Amino acid sequence: MGIALNAVGFTYLPGTPMAREVLSSIDLELHSAEILCLMGRTGAGKSTLLGVISGLVETTCGDIVMDGENLGGRSVTRALRNAVGILMQSSERQLFAETVAKDVGFGPHNQGMSGEKLKQRVRESLSRAGLDPEIYAPRSPFSLSEGEMRRAALAGVLSMRPQYLLLDEPASGLDLPGRRQLYATLEELRSSGVGILIVTHDWEEVELLADRVAVLSRGRILLEGETEDVLTAVDELAAAGLRPPALVEVLAELRRLGLEIPLRLSSPRETAAMIAAALQEVAG
Numbered sequence: 001m002g003i004a005l006n007a008v009g010f011t012y013l014p015g016t017p018m019a020r021e022v023l024s025s026i027d028l029e030l031h032s033a034e035i036l037c038l039m040g041r042t043g044a045g046k047s048t049l050l051g052v053i054s055g056l057v058e059t060t061c062g063d064i065v066m067d068g069e070n071l072g073g074r075s076v077t078r079a080l081r082n083a084v085g086i087l088m089q090s091s092e093r094q095l096f097a098e099t100v101a102k103d104v105g106f107g108p109h110n111q112g113m114s115g116e117k118l119k120q121r122v123r124e125s126l127s128r129a130g131l132d133p134e135i136y137a138p139r140s141p142f143s144l145s146e147g148e149m150r151r152a153a154l155a156g157v158l159s160m161r162p163q164y165l166l167l168d169e170p171a172s173g174l175d176l177p178g179r180r181q182l183y184a185t186l187e188e189l190r191s192s193g194v195g196i197l198i199v200t201h202d203w204e205e206v207e208l209l210a211d212r213v214a215v216l217s218r219g220r221i222l223l224e225g226e227t228e229d230v231l232t233a234v235d236e237l238a239a240a241g242l243r244p245p246a247l248v249e250v251l252a253e254l255r256r257l258g259l260e261i262p263l264r265l266s267s268p269r270e271t272a273a274m275i276a277a278a279l280q281e282v283a284g
Contacts, residue, residue: 001032001067002195003053003084003164008062010048022048023219026062030164035186035196037206037227040216041241046199047089049216050166053197055080085162089169089199091153092142100126100144100152101137107160121159128188129155130181146173151182164195171205183209203245206231207265215240232263247271254278 010023022045030036030053040046051057052064055077064071064080071079088094097103105113105122113121123133129151136144141152150173157165170186171179186196186209200206206213206227213230215223217240223230230237234252237244244252251263254275261278 002029003067003080004029004065005052006063006065008052008064009060010052010057011060014060021219023052023059026052026219026221028214028221028224030195030197032163032195033190033193034211035190035198035209037210037213038197038199038216039201039206039213039240039242044216044240045219046216047168050086050168050197050199053080053164054084054086054166056086083163084166085157085160085164086166087150087154087157087168087170089172091150092146094153094156095141095149098140099137100131100139100141100155101133103141103152104137104155104159107156111160122155125155125159126152128158128185130178130185131155147175147178150174151178154182154185158189162194164197165189166197166199168199169201170198171200171202203231207245215242217241228265231265234263251275 005026005028008023008026009021012018012020012022026049038046038049048057052059058077064076066079066083095103097106101122104125105118108118108121122137126133126136131148131151136148136152141149144152150170154170171182174182186198190196198205198209210227212225213227214221215230215237222240223233223236231245232248234244234248243249245265247266247268248263251261251271251274254261255263259275259278259282261274266274
């Protein structure tokens with residue numbers, strides 16, 4: 001189960017003098033019950049790719065397959081929008097109602113939910129996003145802090161019970177307790193079968209959450225695979241304009257200097273022990 005993009009491309013204003021290819025030959029899968037982290041420099045095409053997966057952007061070419069069914073024509077947009085929830089980077093743009101409760105409940109209400117069932121859905125969604133329903137439900141969303149607005153927007157997405165969840169820098173603006181709450185929520189959603197794609201620049205976040213990582217560069221998938229394989233692919237990351245995690249960068253530099261040392265993700269303590277052992281071997 002999952003969403004697969006096969007040779008997907010998107011060109012801005014095709015057939016005009018202003019035509020610009022934004023995505024090219026994208027092959028990428030988002031599986032159910034996994035967290036896939038997407039990385040890339042500004043301008044790599046990450047936002048457009050999220051738009052394609054969520055059904056907000058129509059592809060110029062290629063196929064999209066969801067849960068084994070090849071989506072075609074108008075059914076692409078309809079099917080993706082029904083199954084995929086998306087949290088944009090500027091979360092305040094997703095908030096519009098006079099109260100947080102009405103904002104969070106807007107989607108389910110439009111689908112016909114009402115009364116106590118709707119109220120319960122709003123309470124559950126706020127709690128999952130780390131907001132106390134008793135405190136936040138009656139407030140105006142525009143009276144919230146940046147971090148609270150992000151969590152309220154996430155609650156609105158979660159209220160639709162999406163099968164797949166796309167998040168653009170979801171931890172931006174959150175303090176440490178807020179980040180921990182968010183990560184716990186994402187792990188809970190993954191455990192329940194939701195497929196999650198996170199756009200992030202935070203290596204710590206990637207190491208903590210990601211099952212797989214994809215790197216986008218100039219509209220193409222340059223690198224994709226298991227987390228450790230991608231985060232230790234120093235040369236490929238450099239080609240995408242990205243620096244690896246600091247400890248990996250240190251190990252890579254020591255290897256260039258001739259030290260026999262494995263290149264892998266490690267804690268600072270483990271890295272120090274590996275370096276000490278390698279130096280001892282050289283010395284003696």
